[in-house]
Amino acid sequence: MPDILTDANRFRRTNTIVHPRYGCAIGAVYSVVAIPGGVPIANCGPGCADKQFFMMCGENGYQGTNGAGAGAMPSANVGENEIVFGGTKKLDALIKSALRIMKGDIFVVVTGCSGELVGDDVGSVVRGYQRAGKPVVFADAAGFKGNNITGHEIVMKEIIDQFVGDYKGRKRKGLLNLFFEVPYFNTNWRGDFIELKRVLEGAGLEVNALFGPESRGAAEWKDIPKAQFNLVVSPWVGIDTAEHLKAKYNQPYLHVPIVPVGEEATTEFIRQVVEFAGINPKRSEEFIKKEAKLYYYFLEHFTEFFSEFWFGLPSRFAIASDASTNLALTKFLADQMGVIPVKQIITDNPPERFRDGIRRLYENITEGVSAEVDFIEDGYIIEHEIKNADFAGTVPLILGSTWEMDVAAELGGLLVRVGTPNTEEVVMNRSFIGYRGAPTFMERVYSAAVSGGS
Amino acid sequence: MARKKINLKISSVDTREMRLGTITSWDGSASELVDASRYEARGRGRVTGGGEADREGCHGGGKVCRLRELKMPFNQQTMCSHAIVACQLGNLTDCILVEHAPIGCSASNARFNQGFKIGLARRGKPIQSIQIFSTNLKENDMVFGASDRLRQTVRDANERFGPKAIFISMSCSTAIIGEDLDSLAQELETELKIPVVPVYCEGFRSKHWSTGFDASQHGIVRQIVNKNPKKQNDLINIVALWGTDYFTPMLAPLGLRVNYMVDMASFSELRQASEAAATATFCHTLGSYMATALEEYYGVPQIDAPQPFGIAGTDDWLRAVAKAVGKEDIIDDYIESEHRRISPRLEELRKILKGVKGFVSTGSSYAHAMISVIRDLGIEVEGSIVFHHDPVYDAGHENQDTLGHLVRNSGDLAHFTVSQTQQFQFHGLLKRVNPDFIIIRHNGLAPLAAKLGIPSFPMGDEHFPLGYDGIIRTGEALIGILAKKKFNAVLKRHVEIPYTDWWLSQEDQFILAKHPEILDEPDETKTPLGADRSANPIQMDPDDNLSAPEEKLRYA
Structure with missing residues (x-):
């Protein structure tokens, strides 16, 4: 190795990307x-x-x-x-x-x-x-x-x-167009679309999912202008499309920047959407009650493990992923599980105009806890930042992609794969969001913990 | 003095179609393709490069004897040369590849990372992740030029890893905007005092991705190998990919050490290529360029034989290696004892696999090898797709004519198709021969076969079928592959394929090249997706139970 190596040179942020996390x-x-x-x-x-x-x-x-x-x-x-x-x-x-x-x-x-x-x-x-x-x-x-x-x-x-194309007809109350994750790119997108559609329909709404196994395809796209409103569930992806639809079809949109994970967030999400739609909340409240009962049935069981496990559970986590996954899981772990966020890296290059808004969402992400977020796309720098995160001597929990394997191994940490690319897992109908996905996410995190990540 | 076939004076490689007359679209019998290829005549033409022999022979890509291709108006996605370079030069242990391109050109790096790590494990080398760098070009770089981006990324690569050499690959966009890789590489080489090698592999340059192998090897022979070699008489270069090290035990009786290139090699392993006693390969499609360049410029002879697969191929290959390294006295005994060793299990496997029909769809000369291996197991092979066809390899050595060797030793194939992973043709091509399984490597075809009820054998470890033991290994593995028909039968019963009934009703899979006007016929038979979700046009016979390998697939 040449002796000119200095940290300043090696970790300089340039145009370079190593270990890419998206396509073009x-x-x-x-x-x-x-x-x-x-x-x-x-x-x-x-x-x-x-x-x-x-x-x-x-x-x-x-x-x-x-x-x-x-x-x-x-x-x-x-x-x-x-x-x-x-x-x-x-x-x-x-x-x-x-x-x-x-x-x-x-x-x-x-x-x-x-x-x-x-x-x-x-x-x-x-x-x-x-x-x-x-x-x-x-x-x-x-x-x-x-x-x-x-x-x-x-x-x-x-x-x-x-x-x-153009549309001058009537809108249908309770019908919404869903703008959500990026198909295929978000590893769990199929399961996530199924769960979010299930939640919205359970609340009494009709959903043009537009993508995925439950979309009606081209015919559903033709129905876009008939929808009462557009629902953007993402920190930034889909906002431009919703703005375009607002101008084109005079359709309002509701922006929910944090994808709901767990009972409390999902229930709040439903109430927000139902209120925006102005539909009768009777059905949604019944749905919430039923889902909450099931959710806490499992959470109570999980508590036996969570409160009594002798051999240590992770207390601090870093995450490197696209903004949508990053916010959703940071919020859930910090707000619902009490795991301390120590390094949040957004890797999908949101345009500059969205970044301050995204940063603000990490401030007070739960009472008394704020996280600083960084926007980095070069894997070499990302891995370096994770390596230098302050895990305070505890076993690091790292939420990332295949590319975090080396740094996770170096730190003796637990790697839970939540981002793109992922070559160590076969994913079919999986979701980490909503009511049904949150327990799956907890299974992944705490299985990694009890198995030592192996 | 003979003109050299490989031109190392210029930094860019001549494409396969120019050098060898490579084609990507053809259909007929294997023997017809052997005849049309005129391997010997082409080989002679290439060797003399003028004079009498040249008049009767053919230059590789010369217009006079160009193979007729079927030009189709419809194409599906394929690989490109740029990806091939990434999976060669991006898989070195102490050199760095910089991709001068928008980020999308690096989108398969996670795949190459996986292959690299598995390859390192197979060869007993320390596991490490790939470190391919992208210059990550944006719209402004297309307008104002991207050279400063390249300088920055090359310096980043040098500062972060201190590599022994840096390769820079050209992409479609950087080629179109006219990036001067030669000058940039020279400038950076002077600055960094390590070899900086430009590699011209932009996807549009060649109609076949295998030009990417040549581009990688061109750069290595031109700028990496030792220009003042000290001969190592017990060293044999094996131009390979990520395969398990079966060559070492196979060549140990001849007292040879193996120097694998290109994947997982270190700088010093590449550098000593010019010092070896000989060069060989498991696949002439892959190794032809490197072997010929080393032969012409450094006097390293290449093994004049087909490939070490199947009994006849392995026999001929071992004899040629023995001849090249002066071990002819022991080789016949070695071969004979190997035949005796595998014979009992081979006979048993032939009984188990009797009546099974196979289909091979892989890269060109590797397919020739796979067909011989499974034919040695008693499997019937009447159809094959190769992704391109080289009518001759670079050196034109007579005994390297792999397709000719196949046809002469194990007989013709009635249906031999050259088609670049074109899935829409695959349904009809399989239907002609009704195989029980297919052997594949590249992605794109097997999922369709799967939906037609046909399991695939992905030959991910390309050395798996190598030599005498490889025949046995392949036979044992096939029993497991045929059992997977259960899964395929489920798929066939329930999953739709994405082609219209109109297309599936075409007998000739190249009809659009001959009669493009049929596209203008009234569009009545087309079924839109979703019109009838259960409409898998290939129906199961009611009595078709797919439990045993002997069972034949039937098409309604």
């Missing part, structure tokens, strides 16, 4: 896959969509995919010829054949770096299909525009503008 905008092809009947047409180089598969579906709990995802995904596989002579002719042939070969109700052409840099007029190709009544949409999602979350919002907006 073209990763939004998986937002299309998450719409039942949605077919993405990856208008990018060979390799682009495949790489996103690994970050979003493959090495992220081995979620896999369905429909037109992974190896089934149509892709232009842009070659030298298209770079030199333009790629619209090849794209036209691809769309035409995709419409015949792939089952689907909505086709979304997602254009990556090469098409955008050489200036292909994708719109002119796609508009031809739109004029012929084909359900084809195009979205510019070059990788240099931002990460897969940026791409997710670009794709949602384009589907709304080009496929859902």
Whole structure:
């Protein structure tokens, strides 16, 4: 090793990223896959969509995919010829054949770096299909525009503008559009969508989930303008889309920045949404009562262990994850379990305009406890920050991704995987949120504790 | 003097299609492809590079004898060369790869991390995580240039890890905006006093990802290997991936030490490549470029044989190795004793696997090897997909013609398809031969086969079927794979596949290349997703119970 090494140089925050925790905008092809009947047409180089598969579906709990995802995904596989002579002719042939070969109700052409840099007029190709009544949409999602979350919002907006279209009819009271986690990117998204929809429906609301196993697909997207309001359950993802819908369809939106985890937060969430919707709370209160009874049935059992376990339980935790997971789990652990937050690192690069608002949510996250939050995307720095966190000599609880394995091992800590990527767990129908997910999260944390993380 | 086939003067590698005439879309019988490839003639053409032989021979990518390709209007996602470079040069123990690209080009790093760690464990090396650096380019960098980002990231890599060498890979976007990697690498090499190697592997450059292997190896031979080699007569280079170290026991009787490249290698292991007594590989698709470059520039001979898989392949390969290192006197006894050793269990496995039909869909020359292995187990193989086809390998050595060797030794395949992980064709291609299982490596195809009731054998450890013992290992593993049909039968009963009835009714999986006008026929047969969720177009026969390997899959 050269002797010029100094901490100042090694831990300088630069453009560099090691151990990435997100894909690029073209990763939004998986937002299309998450719409039942949605077919993405990856208008990018060979390799682009495949790489996103690994970050979003493959090495992220081995979620896999369905429909037109992974190896089934149509892709232009842009070659030298298209770079030199333009790629619209090849794209036209691809769309035409995709419409015949792939089952689907909505086709979304997602254009990556090469098409955008050489200036292909994708719109002119796609508009031809739109004029012929084909359900084809195009979205510019070059990788240099931002990460897969940026791409997710670009794709949602384009589907709304080009496929859902104008609407002047009536709104339906109690029907809401849900803007929530980023499909595939959030490892537990399928389970989380199921739980949040269950909670909202239990409270007497109707839900356009838009993504996931319980969405009605393209038909449900067509119903977006009919909803009474939009519900954004995320610190920042979906706000731009909700603002767009507010302007486009005169739809108000309710922003719940912290995803509810556990009985108290979920009950408060339901009451907030029910009040905003102005529906009769009778049904929601009955639902809350039933869910709370079940929740505390389990919590009482858990108490035997939690209060009497001889061999030590974690008292301090660090977390490195996207903002949504980070806030939700920090709040739950600090406010409901009494675990002390010592290092909160947000890794999904929220735009600067959202950051102060997010920081404020960590102030007094529970009575008497505030946490400082840092925004870092470079894994080398993240691991260094966790290493230097003050666990006060206790066994560190680290909530993170696969990339935190080394630092967790070095610290002799307990690693609970809550973030992307995750190559040590197979995730199917799992959720850490709401009434039903919180006990699953507690199982994960305290199983790690009793097994010493092994 | 003969013109060199490998040009190390320039920093960028010639693509496979230029060097070898590689194709990615073709359908016919294996023997037809052998004939059309004209391996020998091409090999001669490449060797002489002019004169009489060249007139009767063919240059690799020369227009005159270019293989006819079927150009399809529809494509599905594939890998790219840039990913291949990441899983080669990003998997070195003490060198760093910097990806000069937006962050999405690094999105499969967690996958490569996993492969790296497993590979280190297989080779008995200390476990470490990968440390691939991204310059993480944004829109402004596309407009104003990204060179300062690269300088910063290369310095970061150097300061954080003090690597022995730094490789920089080019991506589509940095190639399009014209980043001058050569100058930047030279400048940084002078500054940091370690080799800084530009690697040209932008995805659009080559129509096949395997050019990424060549790009990685080009950089290594050009800037890493010892230019003043001291011969190590007992050292043999094995160009490999992450496979278990079965080569050491196999080559021990010949007194050889193995130097694996590229994955999991250290700088000094790469550096000594020019000092070895010979170079060999488990897969000519992978190793051809490196072996030929070392042969031409450092006089390290490459093993002129097919690959060490299956009985005939292993026999020929061992004899060629023995010849190269002067051990011909002992090799026949060694081979004979190995045949005797595996024979009893091989006979038993052949009885167990009698009547089973297999299908191989892997990278090009590796598929040739897999077909020989399972044919040696008595399994019938009438169909295969290779992801590309090289009509010749770089050196053009006659005995390396792996497809020719396969056809000559174990017979033709009626259905031999070149198709780049194109899943939409897979249904029809499987239907032609009704296999009981498939062997795969790359992602993209097996999930479809799974939904059609066909289990897959992912050959994740590419050395698993190696040599004589590999045949036995593969046979034992296959019994477990065939049992997985239970799962596949459940899927087949309940899970839909994403293609229209219109497409699934096409007999010829390349019809769109020949008659693209059928896309304009009235669109009546198309079933939208959701119209009938139970409509799996391939129905089970009522009496089709999939419990035993002998059971054949039937298509309605």
